[in-house]
Amino acid sequence: MTAGRIFYFAFVIAALVFLVAPLAVIVWASFFADKTLSFPPSGYTLDWYARAWDMEEFARGFVMSTQVAVCATLTSLALGVPASLAIERFRFPGRETLRHVLLAPMYVPAIVAGAAVYLYYIQVEIATTLQLTATFPGLLAAHTLVALPWTMRLVTASLAANGSLAEEAARSLGANAFQTFFYVTLPVIRPGLIAAALFSFIASFTELEMSLFLVGPGKTTLPIAIVNYLEWNLDSTIAAVATVQIFIIGTALLVSDRFVNLGKAF
């Protein structure tokens, strides 16, 4: 091995360490026994996890984030799967434009989208007296928007990869559109569907910028509870909360890796 190659490998490893190491450090710090954060620790404890759960904003934020993410995932699948089917299986003018419009929530900056939706909700409230800001349905609509592009991307990719031959065969044998979808299409795209659900869940669970505008006092999501706490404190409690989120997202990723090749999902 030449010196150049050694330098090249070391560079690549250093860059990857730079990306991953902070996460490892915060997981490590969640077990420190010291009252104030200090490196290296004098000992280890699990107390911070109990303390984090006892703090109402984190427990509530966790429950809220889970509820919103589950509902947003289901809504996003209910809207995104039919739309993916239309885009991949039908030929009609404006198909590509439609695809871009449905992926748009991924490209519009979250802080801009959050500001826009917030002011829009207030206008709707003035016009109809229907409250949307600081409500669950209002937050859910925004989170569905965040989840939709992930659903669309993974489901359209799965439909495209599998082709429509089997569906055409089923139709020619007399199956109707619904039978074809439930007995032929659905089983084939199941892995893509599961990955879509998991990624939609992750996108919603970690959403921060849009939610900032849309949550109300006492009704925040976990990422917002983390940001609010970090404005004044930096200790092992927040490390424990972050570790819980890392664990949840990591599990979702591991599960989706069983269904789709993550290396090709991006």
Place this chain on the structure above:
Amino acid sequence: MLEGKTRLRAGALVFPALLLVAVFLLAPIGLILRFSLDVYDPSTLMKGVFSAENYVKLLKDPFYTGVLLFTAQVAALSTAVCLLLGYPVAYFISRSPSEKLRSILIILTVLPLLMGNAVRSAAWMVVMGSNGMINGLLLALGVINEPIKILYTPTAVVIGLVSVLMPFAIITLQSVLDSIPVSLEEAGRSLGYSPLRTLWAVVMPLSIPGIVAAGAICFCLAMNAYATPVLIGGPSVHMMGPLVFQQIAKVGNWPFGSALAWVLMMVTLVMTVISATYLNRKYF
């Protein structure tokens, strides 16, 4: 008849999703475009006029022009660092010998990305804080006698942003590098080029679309960043994303906040068009 039926069916399938995006994204963005052309009034919030006042204020008021310029500088610097650090990693992933290794490397790259901005910023705060890991390490080694200030500086913001953006740069560059046949590099080598010269003279020029696209994505995400400037930059670092939030949610100056949001929106649109144009310019 048959074609009409197909269109109707496709329309029915796509309609609910389209409605969601139209009602909850496109309409709101249109609304704030209108708001951005209105004028703030402390008693009635908005005067209901058409004026370019907010955009002029952004370009004339030294404080806001400073925020815009500072944000653009931080974004440009972070983007440059991302491309420099990300390119070798992307090349390594693209040319990795086994499919398994490739998968592992891509997962390692996107893992921090998927953890979310709140957790990633928290992690960097634990690393860079005054009682954080770097200071702890340097104190223990006797390199320094008292904690040095890393967190709450512009440098810390750039470090934080680079870690947020680099996965995007790596993934974009890697997909373009994948499309460059290895045979071209072999041709370069057989002409007696060194590996480095092959990279510079053969691979680099062909990957320019990827570099432009990755640069555009990184710049755009850095301009719009919120969590990193707020948490890692602290109160003394002023950037566009937090300013939008502050003007709309805290100050209540909707017209000016909307104008700031639309400036970010325009930057994003321009960058998206640039990256899409270059990515479509496929050489193979």
